[in-house]
Amino acid sequence: MTNLLWRFRGLALRGLCTSSAAAAVEESKKSKAAVNLFSAINQALHIALESDPRTYVFGEDVSFGGVFRCTTGLADRFGKHRVFNTPLCEQGLVGFGIGLAAMGNRAIVEIQFADYIYPAFDQIVNEAAKFRYRSGSQFNCGGLTIRAPYGAVGHGGHYHSQSPEAFFCHVPGLKVVIPRSPREAKGLLLACIRDPNPTVFFEPKWLYRLAVEEVPEHDYVLPLSQAEVIRQGTDITLIAWGAQLAVMEQACVEAEKDGISCELIDLKTLIPWDKETVEASVRKTGKLLVSHEAPITGGFGAEICASIAESCFLRLEAPVARVCGLDTPFPLVYEPFYMPTKNKILDTIKATVNY
Amino acid sequence: MQYREPGVLLWRGFTLQEFTNQLFGNKYDYGKGRQMPIHYGSNKLNYVTISSTIATQIPHAVGAAYSLKMDKKNACAVTYFGDGGTSEGDFHAAMNFAAVMEAPVIFICRNNGWAISTPTSEQFRSDGIAVRGPAYGMRSIRVDGNDALAIYSTVHAAREMAINERRPILIETLTYRVGHHSTSDDSTKYRPADEIEHWRKARDPVTRFRKWVKKNGWWNDEDESALRNDVRKKVLNAIQVAEKVEKPPLAELFTDVYDHPSSNLGEQERLLRETVKRHPKDYPIDVPV
Numbered sequence: 001m002t003n004l005l006w007r008f009r010g011l012a013l014r015g016l017c018t019s020s021a022a023a024a025v026e027e028s029k030k031s032k033a034a035v036n037l038f039s040a041i042n043q044a045l046h047i048a049l050e051s052d053p054r055t056y057v058f059g060e061d062v063s064f065g066g067v068f069r070c071t072t073g074l075a076d077r078f079g080k081h082r083v084f085n086t087p088l089c090e091q092g093l094v095g096f097g098i099g100l101a102a103m104g105n106r107a108i109v110e111i112q113f114a115d116y117i118y119p120a121f122d123q124i125v126n127e128a129a130k131f132r133y134r135s136g137s138q139f140n141c142g143g144l145t146i147r148a149p150y151g152a153v154g155h156g157g158h159y160h161s162q163s164p165e166a167f168f169c170h171v172p173g174l175k176v177v178i179p180r181s182p183r184e185a186k187g188l189l190l191a192c193i194r195d196p197n198p199t200v201f202f203e204p205k206w207l208y209r210l211a212v213e214e215v216p217e218h219d220y221v222l223p224l225s226q227a228e229v230i231r232q233g234t235d236i237t238l239i240a241w242g243a244q245l246a247v248m249e250q251a252c253v254e255a256e257k258d259g260i261s262c263e264l265i266d267l268k269t270l271i272p273w274d275k276e277t278v279e280a281s282v283r284k285t286g287k288l289l290v291s292h293e294a295p296i297t298g299g300f301g302a303e304i305c306a307s308i309a310e311s312c313f314l315r316l317e318a319p320v321a322r323v324c325g326l327d328t329p330f331p332l333v334y335e336p337f338y339m340p341t342k343n344k345i346l347d348t349i350k351a352t353v354n355y
Numbered sequence: 356m357q358y359r360e361p362g363v364l365l366w367r368g369f370t371l372q373e374f375t376n377q378l379f380g381n382k383y384d385y386g387k388g389r390q391m392p393i394h395y396g397s398n399k400l401n402y403v404t405i406s407s408t409i410a411t412q413i414p415h416a417v418g419a420a421y422s423l424k425m426d427k428k429n430a431c432a433v434t435y436f437g438d439g440g441t442s443e444g445d446f447h448a449a450m451n452f453a454a455v456m457e458a459p460v461i462f463i464c465r466n467n468g469w470a471i472s473t474p475t476s477e478q479f480r481s482d483g484i485a486v487r488g489p490a491y492g493m494r495s496i497r498v499d500g501n502d503a504l505a506i507y508s509t510v511h512a513a514r515e516m517a518i519n520e521r522r523p524i525l526i527e528t529l530t531y532r533v534g535h536h537s538t539s540d541d542s543t544k545y546r547p548a549d550e551i552e553h554w555r556k557a558r559d560p561v562t563r564f565r566k567w568v569k570k571n572g573w574w575n576d577e578d579e580s581a582l583r584n585d586v587r588k589k590v591l592n593a594i595q596v597a598e599k600v601e602k603p604p605l606a607e608l609f610t611d612v613y614d615h616p617s618s619n620l621g622e623q624e625r626l627l628r629e630t631v632k633r634h635p636k637d638y639p640i641d642v643p644v
């Protein structure tokens with residue numbers, strides 16, 4: 001129970017929605033309603049299917065709305081030939097999606113849990129990622145978008161909790177995107193669907209119901225490969241994505257009480273990532289901390305730390321720091337121990353700032 | 356193994372206490388509290404620990420069966436999966452391997468009509484699963500999965516064949532999933548309630564078997580209610596005992612990743628223990644540190 005509570009607490013504090021004041025004013029003129037993350041995804045899928053008749057949504061149990069309700073109402077509205085259940089076979093459904101995309105369609109594939117994406121690994125890594133390159137751009141499957149719920153939920157154990165993003169970040173030709181909130185999810189998912197490259201979109205399932213914020217009802221996209229400074233600060237740069245930002249946010253609030261000013265950046269797109277924004281921040285603060293739920297060794301945090309150590313070496317005032325999942329399979333009863341918690345982050349912020 | 360075969364374990368002698376220890380992930384759970392409930396496993400009972408991933412363990416059964424054959428054991432391997440599981444690549448790979456390697460393995464497909472919300476009509480267009488056996492060069496049989504006696508005779512014969520002839524065999528049992536897929540599912544969202552009721556009332560395998568034992572004079576209503584009361588008591592007791600037992604100690608978080616903990620894990624354990632000391636309130640009290 002403890003582990004559930006600490007996540008809830010932070011989310012209740014704020015929805016983690018931030019955007020520039022000007023954009024906020026502009027948006028307030030248009031209609032928007034407070035919705036949760038799975039509804040925001042659902043809106044994006046409605047818009048995608050509505051705005052392009054050559055768009056398809058499919059996967060295991062998608063017809064009745066999906067096990068996380070993201071595809072509710074789509075089959076009724078757009079028909080069973082555009083929104084459908086597939087046989088239980090991830091390699092089949094991604095392979096099918098690649099073929100569909102290669103014919104100029106938008107194929108939006110749902111993998112029921114990110115933990116079950118591995119049967120499709122070959123199709124994603126050897127096929128989707130290299131489709132354009134190996135054909136000298138005669139062919140591409142850029143219309144492919146793979147959606148998968150990822151991350152901890154408090155009771156998921158080995159196979160309902162994983163964060164497999166780093167595997168896919170190691171594959172040139174794919175884009176990997178992870179949203180932090182409903183509004184972000186809608187705009188980034190639409191961007192992925194319309195991006196002319198195959199994308200893997202991991203949805204923080206912890207936030208499906210929990211994260212609620214005002215989401216514009218209209219069609220909009222948020223830029224890929226563009227990070228966002230969601231909290232300005234001067235003492236240390238913190239990088240995260242997806243659900244982990246809520247935890248980082250709590251650490252920032254606590255650190256502030258100790259007079260430490262943290263700059264928090266949502267990376268959003270993991271590859272190709274927005275190095276410039278991160279570098280600019282680290283040049284200012286001289287310190288870097290990256291946090292993710294996936295095991296620390298070989299996680300995407302390692303790539304960010306190595307890059308920044310290369311490019312900002314002379315500006316760094318402390319070793320780059322990582323607070324991540326442990327190098328174990330995701331454990332059920334030990335979940336609170338495994339997780340990169342607020343206090344682990346806070347301790348590391350202090351150690352880095354006082355280095 | 357898939358997650359719908361606790362009956363096999365029960366029959367092999369797994370005790371109610373062993374079941375509930377796993378369900379609560381306490382320190383007596385053989386899986387050391389690491390997996391979700393119902394992911395049982397018992398080395399003693401030759402029951403390989405369940406993985407949540409569908410179909411991934413079917414090829415393992417073929418490899419295990421090949422080993423039994425090479426070791427000239429008077430035994431075969433058995434693997435269970437659902438109708439949905441037969442769509443995965445691993446199922447097809449396993450069938451083909453079993454036929455080619457002539458492995459003594461029994462494939463038991465529990466065709467219960469549904470894979471979560473997906474009906475078999477959206478899963479495959481073959482006439483069920485049994486027809487696929489011959490396509491791979493393997494014998495197969497379809498049996499009424501709600502007829503306990505038919506299942507017993509079928510599996511008995513299949514085992515003889517697998518062991519004596521050192522060849523695989525596929526059994527398709529036709530049944531129905533009367534329950535929801537899991538505790539987080541409401542199956543009335545995707546299938547009519549009267550369909551469920553029909554199977555629950557008119558086709559229930561337990562009712563059917565009860566009729567048969569009663570007709571033979573081996574069982575009556577008093578036996579039935581005595582057994583039910585007795586089992587209910589035992590289950591409740593096993594639950595009460597299991598929930599009071601503490602979780603496995605923190606050290607077990609790091610064991611079994613490898614045969615011996617690697618140096619990175621040693622370092623992570625050290626750091627974690629320091630963190631727990633600094634922030635004891637962040638951590639559950641029922642996990643001994």
Ligand SMILES: Cc1ncc(C[n+]2csc(CCOP(=O)(O)OP(=O)(O)O)c2C)c(N)n1
Nearest residue numbers: 060116407408409437438439440469470471
């Ligand atoms: C590789 C993989 N993909 C998806 C899932 C999610 N999932 C869990 S059970 C299930 C349906 C299984 O249906 P079936 O094989 O017919 O067995 P049943 O539950 O009906 O007994 C699905 C899709 C999974 N566990 N593993």
